[in-house]
Amino acid sequence: MENYETHTHDVLIIGAGGAGLRAAIGSSAQGASTGLVCKSLLGKAHTVMAEGGIAAALANVDPKDDWKTHFKDTIYGGKMLNNWKMPFNHAKEAPERVRELEHWGAVFDRTPKGKINQRIFGGHTWKRLAHVGDRTGLEMIRTLQDKGIHTGIDVYMECTITHLIKDGDKIAGAFGYWRESGKFVLFKAKSIILATGGVGKAYKVTSNSWEYTGDGQSMAYDIGAELIDMEFIQFHPTGMVWPPSIRGVLVTEAVRGEGGILRNSEGERFMEKYDPERMELSTRDVVARSIYIEVKEGRGTPHGGAYLYISHKGADYIKKKLPSMYHQFMEFADVDITKDPMEVYPTTHYIMGGIRVDGDTCATTIPGLYAAGEVSGGMHGANRLGGNSLSDLLVFGKRSGEAAAVYANNLSTNLNIPADLIESYANEILAPFSSTDGENPYAIHQDLQDVMGTYIGVFRNEENLKHGIAEVDKLKERAKNLKIEGSRMYNPGWHLCRDLKSMLMVSEAIAKCALQREESRGAHSRVDFEGYDDEKWGKVNSSINLQGDTMNITTTPLPEMPDELKSLFTEGT
Amino acid sequence: MSEAILRVFRGDANGGEEKEYKVPVEEGMVVLDALHYIQAEYDHDLAVRWNCKAAKCGSCSTEINGKPQLACKSRMDKFPEGQPITVYPIKAFPIMKDLVTDVSWNYEVNKKIPEFTPATDEEFTMYQEDVERIQEFRKCIECFLCQNVCHILRNHERKDAFFGPRFMIKIAERVMHPMEKIDRREFLKDEAGVGYCNITKCCTEVCPEDIHITDNGIIPLKERVADKYFDPLSWVLRKIKGK
Numbered sequence: 001m002e003n004y005e006t007h008t009h010d011v012l013i014i015g016a017g018g019a020g021l022r023a024a025i026g027s028s029a030q031g032a033s034t035g036l037v038c039k040s041l042l043g044k045a046h047t048v049m050a051e052g053g054i055a056a057a058l059a060n061v062d063p064k065d066d067w068k069t070h071f072k073d074t075i076y077g078g079k080m081l082n083n084w085k086m087p088f089n090h091a092k093e094a095p096e097r098v099r100e101l102e103h104w105g106a107v108f109d110r111t112p113k114g115k116i117n118q119r120i121f122g123g124h125t126w127k128r129l130a131h132v133g134d135r136t137g138l139e140m141i142r143t144l145q146d147k148g149i150h151t152g153i154d155v156y157m158e159c160t161i162t163h164l165i166k167d168g169d170k171i172a173g174a175f176g177y178w179r180e181s182g183k184f185v186l187f188k189a190k191s192i193i194l195a196t197g198g199v200g201k202a203y204k205v206t207s208n209s210w211e212y213t214g215d216g217q218s219m220a221y222d223i224g225a226e227l228i229d230m231e232f233i234q235f236h237p238t239g240m241v242w243p244p245s246i247r248g249v250l251v252t253e254a255v256r257g258e259g260g261i262l263r264n265s266e267g268e269r270f271m272e273k274y275d276p277e278r279m280e281l282s283t284r285d286v287v288a289r290s291i292y293i294e295v296k297e298g299r300g301t302p303h304g305g306a307y308l309y310i311s312h313k314g315a316d317y318i319k320k321k322l323p324s325m326y327h328q329f330m331e332f333a334d335v336d337i338t339k340d341p342m343e344v345y346p347t348t349h350y351i352m353g354g355i356r357v358d359g360d361t362c363a364t365t366i367p368g369l370y371a372a373g374e375v376s377g378g379m380h381g382a383n384r385l386g387g388n389s390l391s392d393l394l395v396f397g398k399r400s401g402e403a404a405a406v407y408a409n410n411l412s413t414n415l416n417i418p419a420d421l422i423e424s425y426a427n428e429i430l431a432p433f434s435s436t437d438g439e440n441p442y443a444i445h446q447d448l449q450d451v452m453g454t455y456i457g458v459f460r461n462e463e464n465l466k467h468g469i470a471e472v473d474k475l476k477e478r479a480k481n482l483k484i485e486g487s488r489m490y491n492p493g494w495h496l497c498r499d500l501k502s503m504l505m506v507s508e509a510i511a512k513c514a515l516q517r518e519e520s521r522g523a524h525s526r527v528d529f530e531g532y533d534d535e536k537w538g539k540v541n542s543s544i545n546l547q548g549d550t551m552n553i554t555t556t557p558l559p560e561m562p563d564e565l566k567s568l569f570t571e572g573t
Numbered sequence: 574m575s576e577a578i579l580r581v582f583r584g585d586a587n588g589g590e591e592k593e594y595k596v597p598v599e600e601g602m603v604v605l606d607a608l609h610y611i612q613a614e615y616d617h618d619l620a621v622r623w624n625c626k627a628a629k630c631g632s633c634s635t636e637i638n639g640k641p642q643l644a645c646k647s648r649m650d651k652f653p654e655g656q657p658i659t660v661y662p663i664k665a666f667p668i669m670k671d672l673v674t675d676v677s678w679n680y681e682v683n684k685k686i687p688e689f690t691p692a693t694d695e696e697f698t699m700y701q702e703d704v705e706r707i708q709e710f711r712k713c714i715e716c717f718l719c720q721n722v723c724h725i726l727r728n729h730e731r732k733d734a735f736f737g738p739r740f741m742i743k744i745a746e747r748v749m750h751p752m753e754k755i756d757r758r759e760f761l762k763d764e765a766g767v768g769y770c771n772i773t774k775c776c777t778e779v780c781p782e783d784i785h786i787t788d789n790g791i792i793p794l795k796e797r798v799a800d801k802y803f804d805p806l807s808w809v810l811r812k813i814k815g816k
Contacts, residue, residue: 041622042680043715044630102697105689107704107711107750114698132708138629139711149680150688157680180669209624243601249627328627331646332601442613486618489585490670493617 078381182488
């Protein structure tokens with residue numbers, strides 16, 4: 001086979017969003033030689049698009065806030081399906097992670113007393129989200145990037161990892177290609193952290209960037225790792241609706257946090273019907289379903305959404321607190337949100353499920369393989385609260401980086417990567433160039449997006465799910481023979497071929513888990529099984545793994561919370 | 574639905590040429606949508622960088638009808654109907670393929686800038702009015718359009734001497750941070766080459782985030798450097814103190 005580069009590290013991190021960058025800083029601080037690989041240029045990862053804030057019980061604005069309340073809010077928001085240890089660590093450590101960011105150069109909005117300001121989001125008891133206007137993700141990724149590049153890590157930009165490699169049962173390396181040249185590259189590593197984010201590009205209407213193709217979930221699954229709870233896809237209640245080319249782009253929850261009001265075409269403030277207590281600041285699953293129902297029952301806007309008003313807050317306030325939203329609507333939709341309402345509709349935003357990890361170390365079920373951030377499962381249960389994602393990235397990025405470095409430093413065995421394995425991977429990746437009768441990967445991607453949106457959306461039922469699974473199966477068959485033209489140099493069509501394989505894998509898992517879970521919980525709504533079925537489904541995670549050539553779907557017991565934490569949920573609050 | 578004609582540069586370091594494509598236009602469509610249509614329907618290997626398609630990541634910088642801008646922010650209905658729209662890679666950086674250029678120099682420059690060094694380990698007390706001016710610089714999405722139009726980098730090719738506007742405001746955000754403790758004036762003058770900027774404000778004009786790069790960033794930096802090195806009184810004091 002052709003020559004390829006080889007790089008060797010103690011710890012290799014795949015993905016350079018918030019989790020990957022924080023993991024790299026954590027790993028490097030332990031003295032481990034650390035490599036960081038990303039599909040895009042550094043600083044462009046999906047974290048950059050996060051808007052509203054980082055949830056942490058700093059208690060700067062609401063002094064009554066504490067980790068216990070944050071912990072409870074997270075678990076209530078997750079409809080009790082969280083792996084308790086993750087929200088526990090998250091709630092306790094998030095404040096320190098935010099203060100640390102400030103010392104690394106992040107410049108958060110301030111309270112009148114000069115502290116980090118905090119705003120409210122749905123499902124949070126107190127004002128909890130540290131923020132910078134509505135561009136908090138940019139602030140976070142740039143801060144971590146600027147810290148990271150001074151810690152001695154090696155960054156490999158515009159590099160796609162296609163396969164994880166084991167030696168025996170242990171992780172040993174990763175194989176992939178440079179996007180620019182198309183040439184192959186092998187990374188040998190004692191431990192690997194997956195920080196590849198989510199799966200949103202399996203859907204047409206999504207707030208996610210092109211990178212969100214489920215690479216980490218799919219590669220981990222391929223080498224035998226267990227995934228959990230893939231049915232829980234968060235549809236963010238407020239994506240843009242019009243014009244068509246912008247459909248799905250996020251409208252931050254901060255609009256509602258800052259006082260935004262939802263109305264239907266009849267002018268009715270419809271959240272009064274669905275959650276009279278919390279109204280617009282109900283949890284995302286509830287608000288998304290409410291908008292969906294209003295539109296379905298004929299009370300939608302001209303372009304099929306709900307109206308979101310913020311104009312009553314005044315132009316100065318809006319431009320100061322929500323500058324990106326102001327510009328986004330002005331430039332893309334010709335709407336002045338200081339005068340007129342926005343039109344919004346649910347958009348695929350986040351996957352709560354993912355690779356099963358240990359709640360302390362982020363270790364997956366494969367020795368030496370770790371996962372942090374959206375690619376992992378368990379932290380958010382059946383529904384994620386806004387703001388808990390950015391803090392998740394920081395808390396578990398750090399934990400995974402440190403744990404992977406300790407594992408690598410203690411590993412005494414020599415790892416071996418067989419050459420014939422590399423050759424078979426290379427042949428697999430190059431196959432679309434030699435196909436004469438294969439299909440256009442773009443066509444299959446569009447068909448997959450249609451199937452996912454039509455059959456595996458906000459509301460689900462057995463018939464649709466079965467139909468969706470059959471359609472995904474057909475697409476998997478078609479995707480076995482893809483054809484691509486041009487050279488290996490920066491060829492997006494070729495790149496899509498591998499991404500498509502990952503998207504098909506996660507789509508199958510989402511659909512099959514959704515079919516298995518015969519209840520409605522959080523973001524998973526079955527019209528044929530309304531309401532919680534706590535007895536049968538309240539204490540189990542969906543579990544996915546590869547057995548032979550087939551996807552095995554089953555359930556595993558939910559980790560049980562210790563009694564002292566359980567008591568938090570029974571103290572009359 | 575109307576139709577647009579795009580003339581897109583196809584080629585690499587060895588050269589290339591414009592290729593013409595006809596693309597159906599729907600309401601609200603941007604140039605990046607048209608490029609995606611070309612990828613899906615005509616040439617799957619058309620290279621263009623993009624991530625968010627919402628003007629938040631700064632990946633899709635191109636030169637459209639000769640004007641450097643983000644392809645995701647360039648509405649098709651802003652161009653005269655029936656006339657071809659040309660799309661070229663940004664010119665100040667070496668071409669890789671089609672619309673993708675090698676911007677790695679920017680990442681090398683960024684590494685040279687010493688990190689933020691706070692004066693205290695304690696929790697910061699800073700007021701909104703004190704951080705607002707650096708929050709403006711931190712809106713930067715690193716699209717490198719300012720680097721692309723800077724005369725020093727684009728026409729005079731002095732990447733060896735001047736860090737460019739993007740990194741002037743990066744240094745400014747540290748210099749003007751209320752908690753910063755290190756003096757960066759020598760670095761600004763000798764390493765970053767702040768003196769090379771001749772204040773034509775081309776960078777400010779192309780900034781998609783409307784950052785006042787020259788007025789709020791570079792000019793105050795120049796003033797600080799001038800105060801240290803070119804103020805006669807402090808020159809005399811330095812001589813006396815032997816520093």
